[in-house]
Amino acid sequence: MGELDSAPRAAAAPRPGTDGATEPVWEAVDREQARDEGADGPAPPAPPRCPRCGRLCDRRPTYYGAYVLLEPGTRRAAHRVPAGHRWYLDPDGRAWKGGDVEPAAGGQCLVPHRVECPALVLVEPAPDPEARPAA
Ligand SMILES: [Zn+2]
Numbered sequence: 755m756g757e758l759d760s761a762p763r764a765a766a767a768p769r770p771g772t773d774g775a776t777e778p779v780w781e782a783v784d785r786e787q788a789r790d791e792g793a794d795g796p797a798p799p800a801p802p803r804c805p806r807c808g809r810l811c812d813r814r815p816t817y818y819g820a821y822v823l824l825e826p827g828t829r830r831a832a833h834r835v836p837a838g839h840r841w842y843l844d845p846d847g848r849a850w851k852g853g854d855v856e857p858a859a860g861g862q863c864l865v866p867h868r869v870e871c872p873a874l875v876l877v878e879p880a881p882d883p884e885a886r887p888a889a
Pocket of ligand 1: 806807871
């Protein structure tokens with residue numbers, strides 16, 4: 755074995771949550787999670803503005819190295835926010851998405867800006883051409 759073979763490898767970076775570093779193998783997973791969860795806010799030092807409408811938002815880091823834009827100062831009763839749109843903050847300020855788990859009674863959550871962004875339009879499914887007219 756040569757010197758390079760016996761040299762210690764660079765230590766793999768820890769998963770997000772300790773210093774924000776990310777293992778290379780997880781980068782694609784993290785990007786996919788950010789896309790799926792809508793964590794597409796601009797990273798500092800860019801201002802925390804929505805890239806679609808320009809509104810200033812409450813920007814929070816996620817555990818996967820992306821930033822989510824939340825509606826500022828908006829806490830809502832979690833059971834009134836659709837599943838998949840509930841965000842929570844940990845004491846260190848990192849945001850995480852609650853998923854489809856039913857919230858605890860009386861629980862509150864934060865709302866992502868994209869739910870209320872005036873520049874996004876709800877795309878309704880096209881009518882089914884095979885559907886019969888209502889009687
Ligand atoms: Zn917006």
